[in-house]
Amino acid sequence: MRILILGGDGYLGWPLAMHFSGQGDDVAIVDNLIRRQVHIERGTDSLTPISPLLDRIVAWREVTGREIAAHVFDVSDYARLLALIEEFVPDTIVHLGEIPSAPYSMIDRDHAWKTQRNNVESTLNVIWAMHEVAPEAHLVKLGTMGEYGTPNIDIEEGYLEIEHNGRTDRLPFPKSPGSFYHLSKVHDSHNIQFACRIWGLRATDLNQGVVYGIHTDDTERDERLLTRFDYDELFGTALNRFCVEAVIGHPLTVYGKGHQTRGFLNIRDTLQCIELATRNPGPTGEMRVFNQFTQVFSVMDLASEVCAAASHLGYNTRIEHLENPRVELEEHYYNPTHTGLLELGLKPRMLSEELIETVLHTVERFKDRIRARGIDPATSWR
Amino acid sequence: MRILILGGDGYLGWPLAMHFSGQGDDVAIVDNLIRRQVHIERGTDSLTPISPLLDRIVAWREVTGREIAAHVFDVSDYARLLALIEEFVPDTIVHLGEIPSAPYSMIDRDHAWKTQRNNVESTLNVIWAMHEVAPEAHLVKLGTMGEYGTPNIDIEEGYLEIEHNGRTDRLPFPKSPGSFYHLSKVHDSHNIQFACRIWGLRATDLNQGVVYGIHTDDTERDERLLTRFDYDELFGTALNRFCVEAVIGHPLTVYGKGHQTRGFLNIRDTLQCIELATRNPGPTGEMRVFNQFTQVFSVMDLASEVCAAASHLGYNTRIEHLENPRVELEEHYYNPTHTGLLELGLKPRMLSEELIETVLHTVERFKDRIRARGIDPATSWR
Numbered sequence: 158m159r160i161l162i163l164g165g166d167g168y169l170g171w172p173l174a175m176h177f178s179g180q181g182d183d184v185a186i187v188d189n190l191i192r193r194q195v196h197i198e199r200g201t202d203s204l205t206p207i208s209p210l211l212d213r214i215v216a217w218r219e220v221t222g223r224e225i226a227a228h229v230f231d232v233s234d235y236a237r238l239l240a241l242i243e244e245f246v247p248d249t250i251v252h253l254g255e256i257p258s259a260p261y262s263m264i265d266r267d268h269a270w271k272t273q274r275n276n277v278e279s280t281l282n283v284i285w286a287m288h289e290v291a292p293e294a295h296l297v298k299l300g301t302m303g304e305y306g307t308p309n310i311d312i313e314e315g316y317l318e319i320e321h322n323g324r325t326d327r328l329p330f331p332k333s334p335g336s337f338y339h340l341s342k343v344h345d346s347h348n349i350q351f352a353c354r355i356w357g358l359r360a361t362d363l364n365q366g367v368v369y370g371i372h373t374d375d376t377e378r379d380e381r382l383l384t385r386f387d388y389d390e391l392f393g394t395a396l397n398r399f400c401v402e403a404v405i406g407h408p409l410t411v412y413g414k415g416h417q418t419r420g421f422l423n424i425r426d427t428l429q430c431i432e433l434a435t436r437n438p439g440p441t442g443e444m445r446v447f448n449q450f451t452q453v454f455s456v457m458d459l460a461s462e463v464c465a466a467a468s469h470l471g472y473n474t475r476i477e478h479l480e481n482p483r484v485e486l487e488e489h490y491y492n493p494t495h496t497g498l499l500e501l502g503l504k505p506r507m508l509s510e511e512l513i514e515t516v517l518h519t520v521e522r523f524k525d526r527i528r529a530r531g532i533d534p535a536t537s538w539r
Numbered sequence: 540m541r542i543l544i545l546g547g548d549g550y551l552g553w554p555l556a557m558h559f560s561g562q563g564d565d566v567a568i569v570d571n572l573i574r575r576q577v578h579i580e581r582g583t584d585s586l587t588p589i590s591p592l593l594d595r596i597v598a599w600r601e602v603t604g605r606e607i608a609a610h611v612f613d614v615s616d617y618a619r620l621l622a623l624i625e626e627f628v629p630d631t632i633v634h635l636g637e638i639p640s641a642p643y644s645m646i647d648r649d650h651a652w653k654t655q656r657n658n659v660e661s662t663l664n665v666i667w668a669m670h671e672v673a674p675e676a677h678l679v680k681l682g683t684m685g686e687y688g689t690p691n692i693d694i695e696e697g698y699l700e701i702e703h704n705g706r707t708d709r710l711p712f713p714k715s716p717g718s719f720y721h722l723s724k725v726h727d728s729h730n731i732q733f734a735c736r737i738w739g740l741r742a743t744d745l746n747q748g749v750v751y752g753i754h755t756d757d758t759e760r761d762e763r764l765l766t767r768f769d770y771d772e773l774f775g776t777a778l779n780r781f782c783v784e785a786v787i788g789h790p791l792t793v794y795g796k797g798h799q800t801r802g803f804l805n806i807r808d809t810l811q812c813i814e815l816a817t818r819n820p821g822p823t824g825e826m827r828v829f830n831q832f833t834q835v836f837s838v839m840d841l842a843s844e845v846c847a848a849a850s851h852l853g854y855n856t857r858i859e860h861l862e863n864p865r866v867e868l869e870e871h872y873y874n875p876t877h878t879g880l881l882e883l884g885l886k887p888r889m890l891s892e893e894l895i896e897t898v899l900h901t902v903e904r905f906k907d908r909i910r911a912r913g914i915d916p917a918t919s920w921r
Contacts, residue, residue, distance in 0.1 A: 235648055266617055266667035270660060277659065277726070278652060281719075285648035309708035310701060317713070319692060319701060324872070326691035331699070331710035332729070333736075337663075340733060344659070344726040347714070351722055354715075355866040355920050484737040490706070538737050 159183045160435065161247035163232055163279070164254030165225075166210045167192060168385050169299075169368065169427050173251065175375035175382065176428045177435075178223045185245050186210070187238070189231040191256065191275070192385070192392070201531040203385035204401060204523050205371070216381035232279040235286070243290040249435045250287070251297045254279050255345075258391045259303070259336035260482070260536040269337040276341035277348070284352040284360075295438040296360040297431060298349060300342045302420045302450060302493065304364060306333035307486050312493035315346075315362060315446020335485050336538070350444040357442045361434045365427065366420030366450025369396035370512065371519050373425050384424075386519075389531035396421070396459050398532065400513065403467035403474045404520045405527055412534065413481030415457035418491040420450025423506045433501040447497040451505035466513035482534040541565045542817065543629035545614055545661070546636035547607075548592045549574060550767050551681075551750065551809050555633065557757035557764065558810045559817075560605045567627050568592070569620070571613040573638065573657070574767070574774070583913040585767035586783060586905050587753070598763035614661040617668070625672040631817045632669070634680045636661050637727075640773045641685070641718035642864070642918040651719040658723035659730070666734040666742075677820040678742040679813060680731060682724045684802045684832060684875065686746055688715035689868050694875035697728075697744060697828020717867050718920070732826040739824045743816045747809065748802030748832025751778035752894060753901050755807050766806075768901075771913035778803070778841050780914065782895065785849035785856045786902045787909055794916065795863030797839035800873040802832030805888045815883040829879040833887035848895035864916040 160177050164170040165186025178184045188210065196202050208216065214227050226245075230237050232254050242250070255276040256262070262272035280298065287294055305312045308331070317330045329350065332343050349360050371386050387393045388401040399409045422430075430449045439445035454462075460476045467474045481487065499505075506512075520527075542559050546552040547568025560566045570592065578584050590598065596609050608627075612619050614636050624632070637658040638644070644654035662680065669676055687694045690713070699712045711732065714725050731742050753768050769775045770783040781791045804812075812831045821827035836844075842858045849856045863869065881887075888894075902909075 266664065266671075269667065270663055273659065273663065273730075274656070277655060281652055281655065282648065285651065289648075308710055310703040310706045310710075317701070317703065319699070319713070321692040321695075321699065324692045328690055328692075328713035329715065331701070331713045333711065334729070334733065337730070337733070340726075340729055343729055344722075347716070347722055347725055348655075348719070351716065351719070 158248040159246060161185050161242065161245055161250045163187045163250065163252045166190060167253055168387065169424065170253045171213065172373040172376055172384050172424065173428055173431055174225050175217060176373065176432065178217065178225050179221060179375060185226040185228065187228045187230065187232060187241065187254065190229060199391065199531065201389040201528055204388055204520060204526060205383045205386045206526065207383055207385050208381045212381055216379050220379050232282055235282045238282050239286045239290060242286045247291065247294050249295045249297055250283060251431060251435065252280065252283055253299045256338065259338045260534065261391045262336050262338035263538050264536050272338050273341045277344045280345040281348055284349060284358065287358055288352065288356045292356065292358065296349065296358065297434050298345065298360060298362050300346055300362045300364045301339060302364050302366045302448060303339040304332050304334050304343045304346065305330065305493065306335055307489040307491055308333065309490050314448050314494050314497050335483065353442055353444045359438055359441045360444045361439060362444055362446045363430065363434060363449045364446060366422050367394045368422055368424050368427055369394060370424035371516050373428060390534045390536065395456055396463065399460055399463040400516045400520050401527060402532065403463055403472050404517060404524055405529060407529060407532065408475050408477035409460045409463060410533060411456055411460050411476055411478050412483060413478065414487040415460065415478065416455050416488050417485060418453055418455045420448065420453055420493060420495065421508065422449065422451045423512065426451055426506055429503055430498050433498055433503060437501050448493050448495040449498060450495055452508060453491060462508065463513055466510045467517060470514065470517055479534065482537045484538040540630040541628060543567050543624065543627055543632045545569045545632065545634045548572060549635055550769065551806065552635045553595065554755040554758055554766050554806065555810055555813055556607050557599060558755065558814065560599065560607050561603060561757060567608040567610065569610045569612065569614060569623065569636065572611060581773065581913065583771040583910055586770055586902060586908055587765045587768045588908065589765060589767050590763045594763055598761050602761050614664055617664045620664050621668045621672060624668045629673065629676050631677045631679055632665060633813060633817065634662065634665055634678060638720065641720045642916065643773045644718050644720035645920050646918050654720050655723045659726045662727040663730055666731060666740065669740055670734065670738045674738065674740065678731065678740065679816050680727065680742060680744050682728055682744045682746045683721060684746050684748045684830060685721040686714050686716050686725045686728065687712065687875065688717055689871040689873055690715065691872050696830050696876050696879050717865065735824055735826045741820055741823045742826045743821060744826055744828045745812065745816060745831045746828065748804050749776045750804055750806050750809055751776060752806035753898050755810060772916045772918065777838055778845065781842055781845040782898045782902050783909060784914065785845055785854050786899060786906055787911060789911060789914065790857050790859035791842045791845060792915060793838055793842050793858055793860050794865060795860065796869040797842060797860065798837050798870050799867060800835055800837045802830065802835055802875055802877065803890065804831065804833045805894065808833055808888055811885055812880050815880055815885060819883050830875050830877040831880060832877055834890060835873060844890065845895055848892045849899060852896065852899055861916065864919045866920040
């Protein structure tokens with residue numbers, strides 16, 4: 158297949174590009190390198206040393222003999238996006254090209270708007286370009302489980318059968334997201350759903366949980382193929398951050414009570430899920446929605462798992478409850494459905510002590526690169 | 540009260556500014572004059588000759604001895620908005636400063652993004668500015684009934700009690716809007732609701748129906764105080780357009796079957812509704828939602844009413860069904876609730892033949908200004 162990956166230089170985008178390319182798919186990447194730039198702005202960095210995008214491409218060619226085409230521009234440049242899609246003729250456009258940080262979007266007005274502008278404009282450009290020059294393509298768009306918030310009812314996959322005053326309809330699941338970043342994804346979902354309905358486009362919206370893990374089959378083939386691994390307050394996800402904290406003797410920082418419960422998945426399963434969605438497009442005229450995670454944990458569950466694994470490696474780790482910088486429920490009902498990807502054949506890798514030990518060992522290897530300053534939360538929702 | 544009106548040069552904004560000012564409220568206007576500019580771009584214009592904003596201000600002073608402060612800038616300029624709010628210290632911010640046209644937003648990618656950018660950024664700026672310098676102010680934001688679309692269930696006012704698998708929650712009403720413009724208002728609603736929830740702001744979201752009518756008590760006091768009256772394909776609303784068509788002998792242009800059903804209200808009732816919301820703010824920490832219309836009609840109902848009234852004035856009018864440029868259901872269930880504003884004391888003016896005759900007489904008066912070229916739809920949803 159011809160696969161265009163927007164955001165192909167990112168934590169998930171780069172391993173995904175290799176994953177498809179390694180199977181013989183024709184892969185092109187677009188990225189504006191914004192994550193690298195934000196790290197420069199903040200004085201933080203990936204734990205893993207990551208090669209420049211063009212070096213990654215060269216390394217991949219040397220290791221596999223395969224070509225990944227890389228285009229460095231901002232998807233807000235509609236003319237360039239349109240020209241690329243017209244020339245490349247993708248079967249699938251995987252859109253990961255968004256700013257993915259809740260805290261970043263809450264810093265101030267400028268960061269809130271930068272996030273919503275980047276994300277909403279990029280997705281709007283993608284759907285207009287599809288409408289204009291690639292109406293047969295399949296859009297696979299990364300959303301987030303955070304779009305739903307924590308309602309007091311079961312979370313379904315994108316839509317809900319509602320009975321009200323004796324009448325029924327299947328409507329978009331009502332969403333109550335928890336940051337301007339999460340809101341940007343809700344806006345995207347509404348725009349995409351509309352485009353499918355009126356233009357007959359075909360899209361899959363993947364409401365992804367929190368990803369953990371550091372390696373995929375391809376990142377392990379050559380040091381230059383490593384993907385990024387963020388542990389700072391803006392881009393670090395919980396389990397990854399806990400592993401870094403354990404190794405440097407920093408308490409595991411749990412925000413508030415830690416009973417906040419979310420869906421999680423291994424980075425390898427992210428690749429599997431996106432591949433399943435890509436190889437099995439849904440019907441035209443519809444935005445199909447999958448909830449993309451494999452297990453539900455509370456933040457405390459994860460911290461305890463990391464404590465246990467770290468202890469077996471000889472680390473003496475403790476949990477510290479920080480005042481929660483976010484405005485969120487710390488005790489809530491949480492029961493999201495996630496059957497769609499399992500029905501397509503997803504074989505989940507459950508979280509294991511072995512996985513956590515692998516992450517801990519990788520953190521040990523790059524321990525001298527850790528900048529502890531960036532870990533504790535400086536951004537408050539209030 | 541100190542009332543800041545964003546979009547105070549518009550069809551509703553200008554009469555509203557006079558309405559409050561006439562009652563002794565301290566009124567300031569912000570407007571970027573975008574509607575006037577788009578008309579220049581398109582070679583169309585308001586039926587009524589409207590004075591420049593600064594002449595309106597002078598005329599109002601001459602007629603009433605009262606001052607309305609006018610600020611011409613774009614609300615996307617956050618620094619200026621912030622400074623103005625900090626200086627003016629509004630009790631209420633009425634936000635009408637959005638691009639209000641569904642067809643305009645469907646012209647192409649640039650118009651879609653211009654609409655979403657203008658609307659979402661302006662509202663985001665307002666809520667951030669309130670958070671920073673005016674947390675006690677009340678935001679009265681103009682939304683649209685078009686946010687809901689036409690679900691097969693009763694439409695409630697903003698929220699819906701949902702029972703699902705034996706559990707219940709009150710969640711935002713699920714929305715399926717019909718254009719990138721309507722989507723921008725859905726995005727706004729989500730952003731405002733979040734801001735109220737996390738920052739304890741106070742807001743009222745007015746999901747307004749289609750407004751008709753040309754005069755308010757104040758616009759009739761002096762020719763220079765007239766409000767605009769649009770009848771072109773982009774900004775004209777159905778009943779207003781039909782009246783212009785009747786007077787120039789153009790068939791009344793109904794899109795498709797005309798069984799599309801919507802909520803409608805008189806421009807005088809718009810002022811009444813916004814005043815009721817302003818004088819009776821809801822609790823802090825909540826986005827209160829009212830559905831702002833007084834009657835439900837199908838497009839054919841309205842066309843027939845205009846035919847009848849025009850016929851009594853001696854016009855021989857016929858209805859022409861155009862191929863529908865929009866993608867929308869032409870036969871659908873429609874039963875929206877609208878009790879909130881009635882409970883606050885709204886006294887609706889129902890649509891009457893007399894009202895239509897008044898509009899027809901005003902159209903006759905300005906007949907030589909009509910540019911028929913701009914009436915028929917040139918913008919398709921497909």
